[in-house]
Amino acid sequence: MINAAGDPRCPCGGQPEGATLSACCGPYLAGESWPPTPVTVMRSRYTAYAVGDSDHLFRTWHPATRPTDVSLDGSLEWLGLEILTSSEGDVEGVVEFAAHWRSGEGRSRQAGVMRERSTFVHRAGRWFYRDGVELT
C-alpha cells in the first residue's frame, strides 16, 4: 500500500479514488487546512480513526456534543469507507456511510460494517461533526 515516495493510499479510499494520504486527508490531520465540506470532514475523521489520531477527532467534533476525552478503540482495525449518500445545506450537512472493520486474532477474529448517518454543522466558517445515528 506504500508507493515509491512512501506516501500510502489514504485510508478513506482517497478522493479522488486512490489518492495518497498527503493528497487527501493528510493535510487535515496535520492541521494545515480544514476539510471544506461535510464529506471531507467525514473522510478525514474516518482516516483519523484508522490511524489513531484522536486530536483530529476532537478538533472536528462540535463543542456542544464532543466528549471531554476522545478515546479510540485500538482493538478495531478499519478496512475501508464507503460514502453512501450526502447532502449539504447552508448550515447543516448529512453524510451516510459504511465503515468496514475487523478485530481480534485467530478464532476470536470478528469483522463487520458500521453504518451511520452523521450530521455536520457549519460554524464560524468550518464544518464540524455534531452527532450520528446508527443505520440498521
Ligand SMILES: [Zn+2]
Ligand atoms: Zn482521505
